[in-house]
Amino acid sequence: MPILVQLIVILGICLAGDLLHRYVGIPIPGNILGMLILLLLLCFKVIKVDHIKETSDFFLKRLPFFFLPPSIGIMVAGDEVMSQWPLLLILCIALTVVTMAATGWTVQLLAHKRKQQNTPSH
Structure with missing residues (x-):
């Protein structure tokens, strides 16, 4: 599919x-809804990965560029961010612990499920 058509689809x-x-x-x-719509279209094979591969690869290779505006925004609001640093530090630590626990729980659940599937029934 031509790159322009891929871009129009995305x-x-x-x-x-x-x-x-x-x-x-x-x-x-809206951007999150768009990603969810794209995920559903890909899961139900309405759109195939090959249909948007070139344009997606282009965006993914330049992904750091898309973080520049939020980063500059944080730098501009640096005084406000720095005044809240204890709260931000606590939130970062807490969210890291929650993410690690959720990831560990998910891996254990999937490993247990896989073990049950591979165990022959008597």
């Missing part, structure tokens, strides 16, 4: 997410 899905957020009032940001 931007169209992103626009659909924004429209859902704006006009239907779904309380999830």
Whole structure:
């Protein structure tokens, strides 16, 4: 599929997410809704990965570039961020612990499930 068509497909899905957020009032940001729509379209094979591969690879290779605006925004609001550093530190530590626990629990659950599937029934 030509790169321009791939770009139109990806931007169209992103626009659909924004429209859902704006006009239907779904309380999830439009860009997240767009990613969920794309995920569903890929899972149900409405869109194949090959249909958007070149454009997706282009964006993924330049992903750090997309972090520049938020990073600059944090630098501009540096005084406000620094005034809240104890709270931010506690949140970072707590969320790291929660993420590690959730990941460990998920791995244990999946390992247990796989072990049950591989064990022959009597």
